[in-house]
Amino acid sequence: MRFLSLSLGPPSAPISLLGLKPTTLAGSIGILYICAMADKKRTGNLDWEDVRYFVALARHRSLSATARALRVNHATVSRRVASLEATLGCAMFDRGLGGYALTHDGKAVLDQAIAMEEAALAVLGRLNTSTELSGLVRLTSGRTLAEWFLVERMHGLRRRYPAIDIEMVGDVRLLSLARREADIALRFGVPKNSEIAARRVGTISFGLYVASSLRDEPNAAARLPLIGFDREEVSIAEAEWLQQFFPGRRFAFRGSQPAQAAAARAGFGVALLPRYLAAGDRRLAEVACDKPLLQREIWLLVRPGLKRVGRVRAVADYVIEVFRQERQRFAGTHDLVALEPQPERSER
Numbered sequence: 086m087r088f089l090s091l092s093l094g095p096p097s098a099p100i101s102l103l104g105l106k107p108t109t110l111a112g113s114i115g116i117l118y119i120c121a122m123a124d125k126k127r128t129g130n131l132d133w134e135d136v137r138y139f140v141a142l143a144r145h146r147s148l149s150a151t152a153r154a155l156r157v158n159h160a161t162v163s164r165r166v167a168s169l170e171a172t173l174g175c176a177m178f179d180r181g182l183g184g185y186a187l188t189h190d191g192k193a194v195l196d197q198a199i200a201m202e203e204a205a206l207a208v209l210g211r212l213n214t215s216t217e218l219s220g221l222v223r224l225t226s227g228r229t230l231a232e233w234f235l236v237e238r239m240h241g242l243r244r245r246y247p248a249i250d251i252e253m254v255g256d257v258r259l260l261s262l263a264r265r266e267a268d269i270a271l272r273f274g275v276p277k278n279s280e281i282a283a284r285r286v287g288t289i290s291f292g293l294y295v296a297s298s299l300r301d302e303p304n305a306a307a308r309l310p311l312i313g314f315d316r317e318e319v320s321i322a323e324a325e326w327l328q329q330f331f332p333g334r335r336f337a338f339r340g341s342q343p344a345q346a347a348a349a350r351a352g353f354g355v356a357l358l359p360r361y362l363a364a365g366d367r368r369l370a371e372v373a374c375d376k377p378l379l380q381r382e383i384w385l386l387v388r389p390g391l392k393r394v395g396r397v398r399a400v401a402d403y404v405i406e407v408f409r410q411e412r413q414r415f416a417g418t419h420d421l422v423a424l425e426p427q428p429e430r431s432e433r
Contacts, residue, residue, distance in 0.1 A: 131172055136198045138165035139177055143195055144266050146184035203390040219248030222400045226271035229342040230383075231255030233362055235271075235407065242403045249396050268397050269404070270386040273322065282387040286408040289415050291323070291379040292371040294363045296352040300370035305355060310337035312345045312356035322381060323357050330376045361414045383408070 138155070141162070145151040148159040155162070170177050177191035187195060226235065232255050239251060254267060276283045293306050302309065311334050314324045323342075327334075338348040342362065349356040350368045357379065363369050385404060391397045408415075 132168065133201070135165050135169035135172065136201055138162055139169050139191075140195070140198050140202055142166055142178070142185055143187055143191065143198075146186070148185070218246050218396045218399050220396045221250045221252060222269065222396055223252045223254065223267045224269045224271075224400065224404070225254040225267040227273075228255035229359070229362065230271060233343060234411075235404070238407050238411070239403075242400065245403070246396070246399055249399065251400070268388050268391055269401055271404070272384050272386055273381045274384070275382070276384055276386055281389060282392045284385050284405065285382055286385045286405055287383050287412055287415050289359050289361065289381045289383055291326075291357050291381075292360055292363065293355050293374045293378075294346070294349050294358050294369045294371055295355050296350055297368050297370045299352060300372070302372075305372040306374045306376075310335045310354035312336065312338045312348045312354050314341075314345075315339050323379060326379045327357055360416065361411070364414070 138151070138161075141155055142148070142151045145154055148162050151162045152159040166177060173190075173194070175190040176188050177194065178185040179188055225231075231253050236253060239253075242249070242251070271286075273289075295302065295305050295309060299305060299309070311327060311331060313327055313336050314321055316339065338345070338353040340348065342358065345356045346358055346362055346366070346369070348354075349358070349363075350366075355372065356363075358369075363371070385401060385408075387397060387401055392401075
């Protein structure tokens with residue numbers, strides 16, 4: 086009978102699986118059970134580094150993207166994944182023109198591998214007694230919120246924690262916390278996954294905006310053509326609101342939210358815009374609307390197992406501060422000076 090060992094770092098510093106949570110041990114045994122083959126088809130003990138590279142490649146789907154994320158070269162990624170496949174005796178990926186797609190065995194192994202990754206991070210978090218917070222935190226949100234609001238307000242975080250690195254992913258595609266595509270997410274609406282640590286950080290209000298030169302146009306909201314999203318994005322709440330209250334209206338311009346704001350400034354028509362993006366822009370004017378205007382709650386989500394990791398908690402707390410200090414901007418009643426967030430004084 087062969088005993089299984091797991092390394093969380095260099096070969097000189099192995100950590101026995103017997104010292105980890107039962108779920109970690111079960112995950113490791115589960116990986117070997119899923120790919121159970123004749124002993125002669127296995128070539129060695131399970132190496133945690135191989136598993137870590139496998140999870141990263143499953144997430145990024147290409148050698149080059151995985152190599153960039155892990156800060157290694159693509160040959161290292163390929164070698165690590167090949168090592169895992171040799172150890173387990175089964176293929177983890179199908180290689181195709183569209184990238185690396187998980188095989189049936191790969192899909193079965195992935196959940197167990199993620200469980201190992203979560204437990205490994207928890208172990209490393211306990212072992213890290215340094216008061217200096219450092220490392221990478223991956224934060225995802227909608228592109229407009231990331232690029233037109235959040236990024237420019239992260240300078241204070243950099244000053245407080247210079248050793249923390251941020252990867253900001255502004256994307257319309259919802260990255261998965263459960264599959265470790267991100268550590269922290271900003272999402273609209275109440276999260277459905279009860280296992281994810283969640284906190285409502287604010288409410289984004291919307292208004293109807295036109296070019297400032299059209300501010301005196303009679304009944305502008307009802308008469309001017311609309312500005313909205315691409316046809317493929319009709320499920321977005323803003324698009325649904327326009328369809329509900331202005332059915333059949335002509336769209337003179339379609340595009341991303343920042344492009345909609347630019348189109349409104351150019352006089353294409355009326356756009357439904359978040360007030361944090363439009364209010365304070367003297368080239369835009371909000372027009373009256375007899376419809377109940379859209380409001381969207383925004384929630385901060387933290388990946389399971391990471392809420393006690395120092396660097397993740399520091400970034401999450403900072404983002405919460407940003408939204409607390411900028412709540413008037415989201416309501417459209419802010420002044421034009423963006424202040425650096427200050428630590429909350431009330432008890433937690």
